[in-house]
Amino acid sequence: MLETMPRLLCYSRNRNTSVEQIDAQTMRSTCRLQDTLTDAVVEILVKLPDLEIIDALGEFRRTYQDECRTPAEGVKKVIGVRVGPGMLKIIKGLVGEVSECRQLAFMIEECCHGIILAFTKEELAQAPVEQHQNVEYYQKMIKNNIRLYSRCAAFAPGSSMVEGIEPPTK
Amino acid sequence: MLKFMRKKMISIYRKDQDTLSVHGILDDDIYSLELDLDISLADLEILSIRGKWNRWTTPECRRSDQFLQEAVGFRNEEGLSQKVHKIIGRKSCRHYANLLLECWHSAREAALVAQWEAAKADRPDLAFEDFLAGKPASLSEVRTEVTGPRIEVSEGPKPKTKEIKILHEKARGGTLIDLHVHTSPASPCSSASVDALIEEAKRIGLDGICLTDHNYVWSASEVENLRRKHGFLILRGNEITTDQGDMLVFGLDNDIKGIVKLDDLRGKVEQAGGFMIVAHPFRGFLVVGATQIGLTPERAMERPLLKLVDAIEILNGKVTERENKFAAEVAAGLNLPVTGGSDAHEVDEVGQYATQFFQEIKNEEDLVAALRSGNYAPVVYRK
Numbered sequence: 195m196l197e198t199m200p201r202l203l204c205y206s207r208n209r210n211t212s213v214e215q216i217d218a219q220t221m222r223s224t225c226r227l228q229d230t231l232t233d234a235v236v237e238i239l240v241k242l243p244d245l246e247i248i249d250a251l252g253e254f255r256r257t258y259q260d261e262c263r264t265p266a267e268g269v270k271k272v273i274g275v276r277v278g279p280g281m282l283k284i285i286k287g288l289v290g291e292v293s294e295c296r297q298l299a300f301m302i303e304e305c306c307h308g309i310i311l312a313f314t315k316e317e318l319a320q321a322p323v324e325q326h327q328n329v330e331y332y333q334k335m336i337k338n339n340i341r342l343y344s345r346c347a348a349f350a351p352g353s354s355m356v357e358g359i360e361p362p363t364k
Numbered sequence: 365m366l367k368f369m370r371k372k373m374i375s376i377y378r379k380d381q382d383t384l385s386v387h388g389i390l391d392d393d394i395y396s397l398e399l400d401l402d403i404s405l406a407d408l409e410i411l412s413i414r415g416k417w418n419r420w421t422t423p424e425c426r427r428s429d430q431f432l433q434e435a436v437g438f439r440n441e442e443g444l445s446q447k448v449h450k451i452i453g454r455k456s457c458r459h460y461a462n463l464l465l466e467c468w469h470s471a472r473e474a475a476l477v478a479q480w481e482a483a484k485a486d487r488p489d490l491a492f493e494d495f496l497a498g499k500p501a502s503l504s505e506v507r508t509e510v511t512g513p514r515i516e517v518s519e520g521p522k523p524k525t526k527e528i529k530i531l532h533e534k535a536r537g538g539t540l541i542d543l544h545v546h547t548s549p550a551s552p553c554s555s556a557s558v559d560a561l562i563e564e565a566k567r568i569g570l571d572g573i574c575l576t577d578h579n580y581v582w583s584a585s586e587v588e589n590l591r592r593k594h595g596f597l598i599l600r601g602n603e604i605t606t607d608q609g610d611m612l613v614f615g616l617d618n619d620i621k622g623i624v625k626l627d628d629l630r631g632k633v634e635q636a637g638g639f640m641i642v643a644h645p646f647r648g649f650l651v652v653g654a655t656q657i658g659l660t661p662e663r664a665m666e667r668p669l670l671k672l673v674d675a676i677e678i679l680n681g682k683v684t685e686r687e688n689k690f691a692a693e694v695a696a697g698l699n700l701p702v703t704g705g706s707d708a709h710e711v712d713e714v715g716q717y718a719t720q721f722f723q724e725i726k727n728e729e730d731l732v733a734a735l736r737s738g739n740y741a742p743v744v745y746r747k
Contacts, residue, residue, distance in 0.1 A: 204472035204481075205376040209466065213368040223369070229374075231473055231492075243659040244667060258496055273609055279648030283605055287623030304370075307462075309523075312368035313657065315393050318421055325423065332422050339684055341648075346457045347428035348421075355424050 205230045211308040213357030215254040221312070223305035232257050236269060236301035239307055245277040247306075252298055261273075269302065277306045329354055333364070368393050370461065374470040380491040384474055388467040393633065395419055395459050398665055403471045406479055409439035410468070415460055434732060435464060440472070446552075451716040470598035482502075525528055529747040530569065532720070539725040539734075540745070541572040542678065542718045543601065544643065544705025550577035554709040560593045561711055568715045568746055572597030572725065574611055576705075581619045599731050604629060604645060608669040610704070612677065615732040630672045642673040644680040645685045645694070661693040670698055675735065679704030679717035679742040701735075704742025718745045 207229035214222045216239070224237045233256035239249040251274050252265035271288040275281060282303055289299040321331045332355045336342045340362045344350045351361070370392035379385040379402060386401040394420035402411040413433045417425060434451050438444060445465060453461035480495045534540050546554035546559055558575070564574045575582055575598065582600050590598045601614045608626040617640030621627070633640045646664070672678070676695040679688055679702075695702045704717035721740045724733050735742060 201377045203375050203377050203387075205374075205470060205477055207466070207470045209372040211368075211370045212366055214365070215367050229473070243657040243663050245657060251482065258492065262369070262521060276609070280605070284607060284609075284623050287605065289605060291622060296588040300655065308368055308370060311392065312396060315368055319393060321421075326424070329601075338686065339686060341682070345454065347431055347455060348424035348457070350455075353424040353427060353606060355422055 209304070211304045213308045213312040218300075221309060223308040223312075225247065225301040225308070226238065227301060232259075232262075232297065234262070234265075234301065236265075236298065236305060238272070238302065238305045238309075240277055245309065247272050247275050249273060250302065252301070254295075254298075258296075259295060259297070262297055265293065265295060265298045268295060268298050272302055277309045281306055333357070333359060345352040370614075371374045372466050373574075374467055374472060374687075376474040376479065383411065383473050384478075386467045386471050386474075388463050388470075390459060390463040390720065391418075392419060395425075397457075397459060399460070399463050399467055401464075401467055401471075403468070404439075405475055407439050408468070408472055408475060409437065412436060412522065413464075425457065428455075428457035428460055432460060432464075438468075444468070453720055463478070473493065531747060532570070532718075532741070532745045534742040535720050535722055537724065538720055538722045539597070540718050540720050540743070541574060541597070541599070541725065541731075542570055542706050542745075543574045543641075543703055543706070544576050544603070544665070544680070544716050545708045545714055546577055546603075547575060548673050550575075550580045550582070551709070553578070556708060556714075557709045558590065559594070560591065561708065561714055562596055562598065564711045565714050566594065566596050570718060570745070572599060572716050574599040574601045574614070574705075575605045576729070578600040579620055579622075581617060599725075599727070599728050609645065610643040611645050611673070611726050612703075614639045614641075614735060615728065626672055637732070639674050639732050640672075641675040641677050641679045641735075642669065643705075644683050644687070644707065645670075645676060646690050647680070647683045649686075661690060661697055664694045665697045670694070673700070673701055675701040677705060677742075678702040679744065681708065681713055681716040682705040701738045702742050703735075703740070704744075712734075713744045716747075718743055 204214045211223065216222050223240065224235065224236060225358045227234045228362050234254040236252045238247050241248045250269045252269035254262045254265055257263060268289045271286055271292060275284050284337060285302050286299050289302065317342045322328055336349055336356060336359055340347050343359065343362055348356050373389045375387045377385050382405050384403045384405055386403055388399040390397050398416040400414045402413055413435050415429045436457065438447060444610050448465055452464055465654055471681040480492050483495050484490050542565060545561060547556055548554040560574065575703050581602060586601055587598050601612055602616065603610050604611050604613050604620050606626040606629055611629060613633055616633055617635045618632055635743040638725060676691055678692040678695055692702065703719045706713050708714040717742050720743045721734045723734055723739060
């Protein structure tokens with residue numbers, strides 16, 4: 195049967211997170227959100243080597259949620275937090291103390307993920323192109339960081355990436 | 365110059381009266397993947413899901429597609445985000461999980477727009493804000509609140525007995541304690557019932573364990589009952605999340621909720637005459653490569669948080685040997701006391717690491733006094 199109805203979008207969203215190196219010791223991560231209901235930007239500055247958040251800014255230009263209209267106090271709560279494992283709980287907890295704007299906490303998290311992924315990209319740039327060497331590269335990475343074992347389908351038993359690697363000691 | 369960029373794009377249309385069709389794309393410098401979902405408008409249930417990889421890091425990334433089906437049936441309910449991270453993030457791929465949540469949250473807002481559109485049939489001039497003002501219930505309905513765990517001490521499943529290799533010879537007259545364990549449901553991330561964990565600790569020859577559930581205080585009577593029931597040394601601690609990371613706290617009865625500032629916690633611990641140990645201080649920090657971020661033990665020693673703690677956990681079962689070694693180097697440089705604990709979240713993890721005290725410990729007062737004395741050492745106890 196021919197479809198006669200146009201499939202018009204009832205909702206659309208774009209989220210963009212970008213990471214820049216400001217100077218040798220400072221990185222800036224910015225998350226921009228634009229969707230049918232919201233237009234917002236959140237930015238964090240992170241200092242190396244501790245990956246400590248030294249400044250944070252947020253602005254909601256358009257939102258239907260009253261709790262998101264004044265993000266300044268909430269976003270500043272994360273200053274001093276370090277980007278790394280365990281940060282999500284800390285960010286949600288700190289922002290949640292003063293703001294019920296969940297989008298704000300999520301955008302800060304996205305900024306932090308961007309920082310980590312920027313380093314991951316640098317690390318992965320070292321991976322060899324040849325398939326067998328590529329597998330060896332990841333196997334070595336898992337051996338060195340055994341916490342990665344079974345962290346996703348690619349690193350779970352049955353995958354060539356973990357072939358011959360002992361599961362973490364329990 | 366940009367070091368990294370991630371773009372996510374979500375497009376939603378009404379497939380029919382009851383269903384939203386959601387298309388999501390995640391495209392960044394490392395990965396490119398897509399999701400197609402059908403989501404019911406009534407309760408935001410995921411009716412179908414299909415994934416597609418365009419770019420990936422390992423040839424095995426595409427194994428994650430098959431596990432996406434486990435998301436079918438997820439709906440607007442308490443703890444949905446955690447469920448997606450735990451099931452899709454762990455079994456499939458965390459980038460799929462990230463995109464799935466983006467799609468689902470967008471669908472939640474699309475449903476709100478659809479409700480408004482429906483309301484406009486009767487009132488064509490109804491503004492979106494007015495619709496929201498008149499329909500507070502529709503907003504609260506789509507929120508997924510997470511409530512704290514309720515503690516019930518139950519038998520739980522019997523632990524599987526497993527062959528173990530003891531690597532540490534206990535000190536005569538001393539007390540060997542796993543200072544860092546988590547039980548379910550006090551710690552939502554743990555799957556070990558307290559009874560099963562205690563029985564396993566007894567079986568492998570530990571002298572005691574310290575219950576350090578996340579921001580949860582066991583009552584003295586609960587713990588006394590457990591001691592009697594199992595004939596085993598059970599002590600109370602607490603793993604408290606601060607703005608500077610997780611702290612193991614002993615001798616503090618305060619029920620602390622939310623995220624506390626580290627210096628505030630320090631004040632509370634001092635007031636109570638307690639003891640505070642920074643848990644797994646470098647967990648994950650070496651995954652991206654310490655050299656990339658320029659982190660050396662010397663630089664790490666300068667962290668202000670290390671001036672506020674009494675000791676450093678240098679053997680933790682949830683971090684890599686490299687991270688434990690790094691923590692040990694930092695502790696040695698600062699001349700801080702060091703401890704060990706399994707950070708067990710499952711029964712058979714208890715006792716991997718422990719702390720050997722060289723005196724007898726019978727209760728919590730003894731424990732805090734012993735911690736203050738510095739007369740102990742972290743040990744690798746079992747394999």
